[in-house]
Amino acid sequence: MKRIEELFSEFLDCVTCLQDALNVSFSEALTETFDNLEQGRIKVEMGAPDKDTVSKLGQKYADLHYDDLTQKMKVRVYTYLTLKAVNEDGLDNNQLPTPPIVSTLVAMFMKKLLPDQKLEVVDPAIGTGNLLFAVINQLKNASHSKLDYQLRGIDNDEEMLNLADVGAHLNRIEIELYCQDALTPWLFGHPDVVVSDLPIGYYPIDENAEKYATRAEKGHSFAHYLFVEQIINNLKAAGYAFLVAPQSMLSGKGGSDFMPWLSEKVFLRSIIELPDRMFQNKANQKSILIFQNHGENVQSSEVLLTKLDSIKREEDLIKLNVKLNEWYTKNIN
Structure with a gap:
């Protein structure tokens, strides 16, 4: 459980970093974060996120060692983050x-x-x-x-x-x-x-x-x-x-x-x-x-x-x- 908590914190840091850079909802930043990680590249559209954020995210993603995580761990972390998305974005119960x-x-x-x-x-x-x-x-x-x-x-x-x-x-x-x-x-x-x-x-x-x-x-x-x-x-x-x-x-x-x-x-x-x-x-x-x-x-x-x-x-x-x-x-x- 401690490992999941650590991963949650690290993934959360990645999501909020992207959210601040793009000025979007937590849900949007969450989906784009996992899209980036699954694709192995950081999506940039019309100069966003900027070069500094791309560099910062690149290091954060590297520190996750995403490809080494089991499917089960990815799913668990993502499930916890979706729960946070519902709360953060004030979505319906x-x-x-x-x-x-x-x-x-x-x-x-x-x-x-x-x-x-x-x-x-x-x-x-x-x-x-x-x-x-x-x-x-x-x-x-x-x-x-x-x-x-x-x-x-x-x-x-x-x-x-x-x-x-x-x-x-x-x-x-x-x-x-x-x-x-x-x-x-x-x-x-x-x-x-x-x-x-x-x-x-x-x-x-x-x-x-x-x-x-x-x-x-x-x-x-x-x-x-x-x-x-x-x-x-x-x-x-x-x-x-x-x-x-x-x-x-x-x-x-x-x-x-x-x-x-x-x-x-x-x-x-x-x-x-x-x-x-x-x-x-x-x-x-x-x-x-x-x-x-x-x-x-x-x-x-x-x-x-x-x-x-x-x-x-x-x-x-x-x-x-x-x-x-x-x-x-x-x-x-």
């Missing part, structure tokens, strides 16, 4: 990287439920790409390593897509990225799988929200409800969705209308409530929502409802995996 434990849980269920074939996987709110890349890496390192994944990501923020593009390169993952409002028609066919940490909050374009059954009767609609509906509309028949969703939309007052509607549209497979300690405010609690689209030879099943008590104890993950195996044997296999 929806753009914060998803915690690693969530990708572990999603990958656990994907390994169990998905067929052994090439799959098209989409994240319609990809942000920095942290969730999707972590999940795919775990799948490739497990029994699905023999498979290829056709990956696509959507985001309406170009800076986020630039961060995702660098993240994909560092993870050695190929992906097609689309800069668009994910609640407008998608620019590709129906995916087999959707993986996403749903954006939470109000959707500002009321005239577009009017097209959705989950819109609010008055005022702005909640984006997370509209996203689920859009995902169902685009998901291939019998396709799966693995979504990080606010607990408030799945239970209580919020879920009283939404969950019956959802149960008519898809087959619910599982809801995994994440540990309370992950969230400072109970109102911000999240769960992992897993469902399968209607399709040929697809039937309803008992829903696996469970809660993970801790993200630190390995035995809790083992217990969840046992529950998953028992449920799968009884209901799916």
Whole structure:
């Protein structure tokens, strides 16, 4: 951990040096820093950065010994820096990287439920790409390593897509990225799988929200409800969705209308409530929502409802995996 902290400090120094020289956001300086390091040269456009900065950066880059670092170390440092980028640039909380434990849980269920074939996987709110890349890496390192994944990501923020593009390169993952409002028609066919940490909050374009059954009767609609509906509309028949969703939309007052509607549209497979300690405010609690689209030879099943008590104890993950195996044997296999 000490080595990662040292590297973070050294990389941060490089990013801020370039940021000051170009007078750009932290996110822009971060993507350009890693582009420079990956290309092995310092990009200069219209005399910026100036010769003194180029010389200074050249020495800083040399001191990093970038080519000697492992891929895993590069990815870890970059992930920490993207988190800082969100904070530094005052970006929306929806753009914060998803915690690693969530990708572990999603990958656990994907390994169990998905067929052994090439799959098209989409994240319609990809942000920095942290969730999707972590999940795919775990799948490739497990029994699905023999498979290829056709990956696509959507985001309406170009800076986020630039961060995702660098993240994909560092993870050695190929992906097609689309800069668009994910609640407008998608620019590709129906995916087999959707993986996403749903954006939470109000959707500002009321005239577009009017097209959705989950819109609010008055005022702005909640984006997370509209996203689920859009995902169902685009998901291939019998396709799966693995979504990080606010607990408030799945239970209580919020879920009283939404969950019956959802149960008519898809087959619910599982809801995994994440540990309370992950969230400072109970109102911000999240769960992992897993469902399968209607399709040929697809039937309803008992829903696996469970809660993970801790993200630190390995035995809790083992217990969840046992529950998953028992449920799968009884209901799916």
